[in-house]
Amino acid sequence: MLILGIESSCDETAAAVVRDGREILSSVIASQIDLHRPWGGVVPELASREHLAKIEPVVQQALDEARISRTDVDAIAVTQGPGLIGSLLVGVCYAKAFAWALDIPLVGINHIEGHVYSVAFENPAVEYPALALIVSGGHTNIFHVPEEGKYKIVSRTRDDAAGEAFDKVSKMLGLGYPGGPIIEKLALEGDAGRTKFPRAKISDGRPDLSFSGLKTAVSRFVKEQGIEPLQNGDAPTQEIKDLAASFQTAVVSALVDTLEKLAVELHPKTLIVAGGVACNTALRLSAESAAERLGVPVYFPSKHLSTDNAAMIAGAGYFHLRNGERADETMTADITLRLQNVDVEQLKGKARYRT
Ligand code: KG4
Ligand code: ZN
Numbered sequence: 001m002l003i004l005g006i007e008s009s010c011d012e013t014a015a016a017v018v019r020d021g022r023e024i025l026s027s028v029i030a031s032q033i034d035l036h037r038p039w040g041g042v043v044p045e046l047a048s049r050e051h052l053a054k055i056e057p058v059v060q061q062a063l064d065e066a067r068i069s070r071t072d073v074d075a076i077a078v079t080q081g082p083g084l085i086g087s088l089l090v091g092v093c094y095a096k097a098f099a100w101a102l103d104i105p106l107v108g109i110n111h112i113e114g115h116v117y118s119v120a121f122e123n124p125a126v127e128y129p130a131l132a133l134i135v136s137g138g139h140t141n142i143f144h145v146p147e148e149g150k151y152k153i154v155s156r157t158r159d160d161a162a163g164e165a166f167d168k169v170s171k172m173l174g175l176g177y178p179g180g181p182i183i184e185k186l187a188l189e190g191d192a193g194r195t196k197f198p199r200a201k202i203s204d205g206r207p208d209l210s211f212s213g214l215k216t217a218v219s220r221f222v223k224e225q226g227i228e229p230l231q232n233g234d235a236p237t238q239e240i241k242d243l244a245a246s247f248q249t250a251v252v253s254a255l256v257d258t259l260e261k262l263a264v265e266l267h268p269k270t271l272i273v274a275g276g277v278a279c280n281t282a283l284r285l286s287a288e289s290a291a292e293r294l295g296v297p298v299y300f301p302s303k304h305l306s307t308d309n310a311a312m313i314a315g316a317g318y319f320h321l322r323n324g325e326r327a328d329e330t331m332t333a334d335i336t337l338r339l340q341n342v343d344v345e346q347l348k349g350k351a352r353y354r355t
Contacts, residue, residue: 001321002066004073004098005314006059008091009083009111010138011035011042013054014310017066017073021318024121026065027304027311030054033178040177041167048086055094062310073104077317080108080327081337082138088333096331106327107320109313112139112339113151115274117315118301126299127269133259133287136275136308137163137178140209142259143339144266149319152342154266155207155258162251163277165211169218169247173240174229183244184280186236190245195221197250199257207258214250218243252283260290271298278306 003021007014016027032050036042063070078095081088092108099106115134119126130145131154140162142155160168163180170179175186197217202208221227227239236244263271271294273287278300291298305312 001074001318002068002072003314003317003321004059004062004076005310005312005317006055006076006078006091006095007111007114007308007310007313008051008055008087009079009081010087010308011047012308013051013058013090014308015055015059015062016310016314017062017068018311018314018318021315021322022120024311025068026062027309028058028062028065029304029307029309030058037177040171042084044084044086047084048090051087051090055090059094059098070098070102073098073102075099075105075107075317075321077107077109077314077321079111079114079313080331081111081334083111083333083335085333085335088335092331092333096327096329100329105321106331107317107325108327108331108334109316109320110337110339111308111313112141113316114312115139116143116145116151116272117319118274118305118309118312119272119299120315121305121311122302123299124297126272129266129268130270130272131259131263131266131268132272132274133255134275135162135255135273135277135283137161137167137277139275140211140255142207142262144262144268144342145272146342149323150342151339153340154262155209158202158208158210159212160215162209162211162255163275165215165251166277168215172219172222172229173227173243174231174234175236175240178276180277180280183248184282186241186244187248187282190238190241190243192242192245192249194242195246197221197246199250199254207262209254209258211251214247218247248280248282252280252286255283256286256290259287260294263290263294263296269296271296273298273300274306276307279303
């Protein structure tokens, strides 16, 4: 089955052709990073307009690189949510029109589930139960996946996502956008032991995460030490490199400690670490050490598949299409889409956190 995947939930316009859920024939990503950089973050209106301009050429390039024509596509999988509404609508409307014109099946995919499937291409098949840490600019969750397609949130951030914390700290220090790769690079030359920041955890006994306290601690430290944010072109000082390393260590250890603690409880057969922050080598090394201690494999996507892409959406789409799921003409973008589908009844009426 040849699936055309389409992703436009945030600031990447992406299309991919995937055969039978495992083989990527093409994966094209038009990143908008340069467009949003001057604003230090994604500007939703600019993002939607750029998706409109890019969706057609990106899909065409994905078909060309896969050496297929439109009529060879068997089905379409498109990101339905969560994300920015204007951005999502571009992909969803395009996908609906494409599927309707060719009279082929369409499925709407949860973007976070896409990240879970980003490990499906370059690793052995996932064995269930699995434990999946999904860390990106918009999301930080650990899902227990008892079987394929079933998800229960066992840890979540109470405030900022981990990638968002990287981006905000980077902005605070005048380092640029997106913050993750810049902080990672500086951290390589920094001393992580120089400052001990509080671990980004919740103290009420739940295995949840919190990054806003860490961000405040960094901000306070910057003021107390009189650290000046860099101006354009300034070389980063050793003080800033040490700060980057200390901050990165605080984020990575909170994520991996929580993952490991939950793995000890839940006995997964596979660990999955995915999402934009999974590009981070310190996180990968730390998760690998944890996996070794636990005696289970940990799967990561390659860097191309860690940040937003459409191959992962097609990968998730394959599972849903095989299950006979089909979107009808009423399907539309849904920014409130949630992935948890196990034990949801118990959660009704309880506090809702960002997922
Ligand atoms: O998955 P993604 O492309 O978009 C969302 O769905 O949010 O993730 C983007 C996020 C950004 O916050 C970025 O700073 C972070 O991933 N990121 C990193 C690294 N590369 C990207 N964070 C830490 N270390 C990295 N090397
Ligand atoms: Zn994402």
